[in-house]
Amino acid sequence: MAKKLKKVDVVVVGSGWAGGIVSAEAAKAGYKVVTLERGKPVDRQDYIGVKDELRYTDRYEMMQNLAPETITSRNNLDEEALPVRTRKEMMAGTDLGGGSVHWAGATYRWKPIDFELRSKTIERYGEKKIQEGMFIRDWGITYDEMEPYYDKWEKTAGISGEPDPLGDKRSNDWPNPPMKESPAVKLFKDTTKKMGYHPYQVASANLSQSYKNPDGETLAQCMFCSFCTQYGCDFGAKSDPLVTVIPTALKTGNCEIRTHSYVRRVLHENGKATGVMYVDLRTGLEYIQPADVVVLGAFAFTNNRLLHLSKIGEPYNPETRKGVIGRNYNGQFGITFLGARGFFEKKKFNLFMGAGALGGTLSDFAGDNFDHTDLDFINGGGIELRQYGHGPIATNAVPKGTKNWGPEFKEKSLHYTNRSLVVWYTMATMSWWHNYTSLDPTYTDDFGDPLLRITYKYTDHDRAMAKFGIEKCTEIMKEMGADIVDPDEVPEEFDHVYDGGHYAGGVSMGEDPETSAVNNYLQMWDMENLFVVGGSAFPQFGGHHPTATIGALSYRASEGIINYLKDPKLLTQPKKAAANA
Amino acid sequence: MAETERPKTPQAKDESRRKFLKNSGLVAGGLIGGGLLGSLVTSQVKKPADTGNKDTAAKDDNHDMDARTFFSRTDDFETLSAATERLYPKDKNGPGAIELSVPYFIDRQLAGDWGSNAHAYMKGPFPQNQEAAYYEDLDRNQKNQGPNADTQTAAPTPRYQTRMNRGEIFREGIKTMQDQASSKHDKKFAELEGEQMDAILTDLEEGKIRMNGIHSTAFFNLLLQTTIEGAYADPVYGGNRNMAGWKMKEYPGPRMGYLGQIEDEEFAVMKQESLRDYQDMWG
Ligand SMILES: Cc1cc2nc3c(=O)[nH]c(=O)nc-3n(C[C@H](O)[C@H](O)[C@H](O)COP(=O)(O)OP(=O)(O)OC[C@H]3O[C@@H](n4cnc5c(N)ncnc54)[C@H](O)[C@@H]3O)c2cc1C
Ligand code: SF4
Numbered sequence: 001m002a003k004k005l006k007k008v009d010v011v012v013v014g015s016g017w018a019g020g021i022v023s024a025e026a027a028k029a030g031y032k033v034v035t036l037e038r039g040k041p042v043d044r045q046d047y048i049g050v051k052d053e054l055r056y057t058d059r060y061e062m063m064q065n066l067a068p069e070t071i072t073s074r075n076n077l078d079e080e081a082l083p084v085r086t087r088k089e090m091m092a093g094t095d096l097g098g099g100s101v102h103w104a105g106a107t108y109r110w111k112p113i114d115f116e117l118r119s120k121t122i123e124r125y126g127e128k129k130i131q132e133g134m135f136i137r138d139w140g141i142t143y144d145e146m147e148p149y150y151d152k153w154e155k156t157a158g159i160s161g162e163p164d165p166l167g168d169k170r171s172n173d174w175p176n177p178p179m180k181e182s183p184a185v186k187l188f189k190d191t192t193k194k195m196g197y198h199p200y201q202v203a204s205a206n207l208s209q210s211y212k213n214p215d216g217e218t219l220a221q222c223m224f225c226s227f228c229t230q231y232g233c234d235f236g237a238k239s240d241p242l243v244t245v246i247p248t249a250l251k252t253g254n255c256e257i258r259t260h261s262y263v264r265r266v267l268h269e270n271g272k273a274t275g276v277m278y279v280d281l282r283t284g285l286e287y288i289q290p291a292d293v294v295v296l297g298a299f300a301f302t303n304n305r306l307l308h309l310s311k312i313g314e315p316y317n318p319e320t321r322k323g324v325i326g327r328n329y330n331g332q333f334g335i336t337f338l339g340a341r342g343f344f345e346k347k348k349f350n351l352f353m354g355a356g357a358l359g360g361t362l363s364d365f366a367g368d369n370f371d372h373t374d375l376d377f378i379n380g381g382g383i384e385l386r387q388y389g390h391g392p393i394a395t396n397a398v399p400k401g402t403k404n405w406g407p408e409f410k411e412k413s414l415h416y417t418n419r420s421l422v423v424w425y426t427m428a429t430m431s432w433w434h435n436y437t438s439l440d441p442t443y444t445d446d447f448g449d450p451l452l453r454i455t456y457k458y459t460d461h462d463r464a465m466a467k468f469g470i471e472k473c474t475e476i477m478k479e480m481g482a483d484i485v486d487p488d489e490v491p492e493e494f495d496h497v498y499d500g501g502h503y504a505g506g507v508s509m510g511e512d513p514e515t516s517a518v519n520n521y522l523q524m525w526d527m528e529n530l531f532v533v534g535g536s537a538f539p540q541f542g543g544h545h546p547t548a549t550i551g552a553l554s555y556r557a558s559e560g561i562i563n564y565l566k567d568p569k570l571l572t573q574p575k576k577a578a579a580n581a
Numbered sequence: 582m583a584e585t586e587r588p589k590t591p592q593a594k595d596e597s598r599r600k601f602l603k604n605s606g607l608v609a610g611g612l613i614g615g616g617l618l619g620s621l622v623t624s625q626v627k628k629p630a631d632t633g634n635k636d637t638a639a640k641d642d643n644h645d646m647d648a649r650t651f652f653s654r655t656d657d658f659e660t661l662s663a664a665t666e667r668l669y670p671k672d673k674n675g676p677g678a679i680e681l682s683v684p685y686f687i688d689r690q691l692a693g694d695w696g697s698n699a700h701a702y703m704k705g706p707f708p709q710n711q712e713a714a715y716y717e718d719l720d721r722n723q724k725n726q727g728p729n730a731d732t733q734t735a736a737p738t739p740r741y742q743t744r745m746n747r748g749e750i751f752r753e754g755i756k757t758m759q760d761q762a763s764s765k766h767d768k769k770f771a772e773l774e775g776e777q778m779d780a781i782l783t784d785l786e787e788g789k790i791r792m793n794g795i796h797s798t799a800f801f802n803l804l805l806q807t808t809i810e811g812a813y814a815d816p817v818y819g820g821n822r823n824m825a826g827w828k829m830k831e832y833p834g835p836r837m838g839y840l841g842q843i844e845d846e847e848f849a850v851m852k853q854e855s856l857r858d859y860q861d862m863w864g
Binding site: 049051052053054058059067069082083084087088089221223225226235352358391395396404406407410411443497 | 667668669670672674695698699700701702703704706708740741742779782786805808809810813814815817818826827829830831832833835836837838839840842843844845846848849856859860863
């Protein structure tokens with residue numbers, strides 16, 4: 001029997017950027033908050049002395065343990081989905097701070113067109129440009145309305161960057177100057193500038209100098225230690241929830257964080273959420289945490305799954321194309337981030353040095369910055385060169401046609417270790433009627449609850465955009481002077497490898513409850529005291545990394561939650577949207 | 582040119598650490614959190630009493646850990662060793678898999694939680710259908726690209742859909758290699774000519790050999806992945822002996838950071854340091 005605990009104002013599931021921001025903001029406003037996190041408690045001390053590639057990069061030390069729970073995956077509606085069994089095939093965060101701790105820190109605002117994709121596309125190219133089966137829509141919020149929330153998140157995180165010459169209106173500069181430029185980044189920037197493009201430094205959550213954020217949290221300067229993506233930062237120099245919003249929430253005295261707490265259900269009665277049911281993973285004991293407002297900030301997979309499991313909202317049915325939960329599942333994985341690899345005979349770079357977000361980028365092929373009239377796709381993406389700080393196990397690239405083992409492999413992989421660079425296209429993805437989430441009919445977690453099932457396949461639209469990006473990246477790599485340039489190949493079909501952590505949608509936002517699950521405060525249309533926060537709200541994916549947009553939406557949602565606590569009601573009124581959005 | 586020498590004494594380490602912290606601005610900005618500073622202070626205090634023989638070169642010659650805890654049969658281990666040496670041979674650049682202790686590295690990985698798939702979803706059913714086999718093939722080519730290409734092993738992994746854990750896959754794979762050697766050449770695998778071993782490895786790689794419960798490509802990929810890991814993982818895991826893998830790669834090992842060097846045009850040649858050196862530095 002579950003034990004019922006004392007009611008609080010807000011219960012938050014998840015402690016990454018999404019859950020952490022909401023916890024901090026509600027606690028700062030004086031509300032009593034309980035934050036539930038399935039993973040263990042950690043802080044910076046846990047990341048000192050762990051610069052160990054095998055353990056973190058290859059064995060995924062910081063990723064979700066998939067033994068008790070994973071997802072299942074298939075391409076087509078008539079297939080049986082199979083479980084994604086190993087951490088090599090799926091990266092999702094766990095432990096205090098979630099995936100927001102082991103992220104790399106590359107930071108982008110999304111473009112105005114990302115938020116009004118449908119109407120702007122029609123405006124410029126006509127209705128026909130939207131392909132049949134493509135579920136894209138306006139978010140119900142514009143870039144201008146998002147701007148103050150972006151600004152707020154950037155200040156909390158101390159983002160370090162320089163202006164994008166093709167960038168959009170901002171009320172303030174990035175709070176910190178850009179990171180230093182390595183020779184590889186410089187080569188990318190100089191070359192693309194000569195080509196007539198508009199390169200700039202990737203804005204980073206690796207801080208270029210020490211910084212105190214508006215909540216009074218102090219962050220240190222990044223050391224370019226190169227153990228960054230898939231690691232926690234031992235210097236407190238990578239902006240993550242552990243050094244920002246979590247301490248901010250705790251020092252109010254209003255927030256209690258309970259780790260090892262695995263949430264299994266959102267409880268509800270008469271159309272209102274009453275709290276959540278969770279298990280303490282150490283004891284196996286079940287608890288009910290009642291609250292006035294329930295917030296899911298548990299990453300796209302769990303946000304989707306908890307709504308399906310708790311039977312909240314109408315599940316999406318691809319046959320009828322009706323229903324909202326699971327609809328508009330999207331993300332950047334597989335076919336995204338393709339480009340070209342170059343091998344340099346005369347140049348040698350210090351590639352073992354670096355930082356998660358050290359890089360150069362350009363927006364010439366992002367959003368609607370280029371004419372799509374003769375292209376068979378809409379939207380676009382950034383072009384990036386990144387210098388993560390390459391580990392020796394990971395860095396074994398050899399030119400195409402080289403055998404990948406034996407004497408030739410050894411010779412060439414050693415030779416090119418510090419002589420090979422990659423440029424890639426961080427392209428947008430659309431949502432499609434056939435890509436969605438549901439519960440798996442066969443596979444279950446340790447408690448016997450069905451796993452989340454993802455049905456996802458590529459479309460000609462994806463392939464056209466990827467091909468375009470690969471061509472642009474190949475040209476750039478040639479101009480950069482690489483002696484051998486290997487363009488990536490466009491994959492035929494999604495291979496069920498969920499890499500990179502950019503999974504989104506399924507609890508998407510919009511103006512019409514027929515097609516969207518939440519409004520522009522991330523408040524559920526069907527349950528007004530339930531807020532579902534994170535990338536799960538993206539109706540479609542923009543052409544850049546997602547986390548700044550997740551951070552901004554989390555501040556937007558926090559404002560909505562506080563408004564709701566003061567005056568409980570639906571915060572925006574629904575509007576009828578175009579069909580099939 | 583970057584830092585070339587590894588600190589020899591604890592005092593020198595403390596000094597280099599202090600210098601680093603000073604240069605980095607961490608101390609100046611007062612930004613070291615209580616815990617971090619605390620641990621620095623205690624380690625400095627603790628250090629002189631704690632020297633032991635940690636810093637002598639003797640550790641480099643310590644082969645006590647070159648013993649098997651997973652493979653019970655010498656024969657199996659010899660098969661494994663011979664195969665890894667074909668994948669990563671000794672050449673003019675330096676040692677091959679055997680000299681780097683890669684086979685011991687693999688043995689210990691299989692004996693541990695990775696080998697027993699502690700963090701993998703291992704609930705059934707396990708349909709060994711055509712579809713799974715199809716992806717196993719497809720996957721090989723795709724994993725060289727994409728967002729994690731630079732942070733993941735070059736050896737690709739197929740979609741994992743077998744009821745066997747990695748340790749069991751290795752046993753099965755090694756038995757397969759031995760069966761091939763005896764049926765084709767009437768010899769033990771490790772006694773074959775190099776080209777004969779390569780032919781068997783190629784057949785495995787190309788999925789031409791039938792294995793029970795697993796596609797042979799999947800086994801081959803695991804073998805290749807672990808061989809590369811064993812050549813380049815920190816020596817604490819038993820491979821990369823004497824950091825010779827890192828020397829060949831001109832990889833320095835873990836460092837606090839490269840704030841002062843990141844803009845340098847010149848390639849930095851550094852002396853290798855291990856995780857142990859790094860942790861010693863923190864105390
Ligand atoms: C290797 C890697 C590199 C990345 N690099 C970048 C980058 O450079 N730029 C960028 O923009 N994005 C990057 N990302 C993506 C980024 O990490 C995510 O967008 C971001 O962390 C999402 O924040 P979140 O709060 O929604 O989720 P998370 O930070 O993952 O937080 C969700 C939390 O919910 C918890 N949780 C889940 N289920 C339950 C449950 N049932 N009960 C209780 N708790 C639960 C989880 O344990 C987790 O702590 C990267 C991702 C990865 C994996
Ligand atoms: S590269 Fe910089 S931000 Fe990343 S972990 Fe190292 S010091 Fe921290």
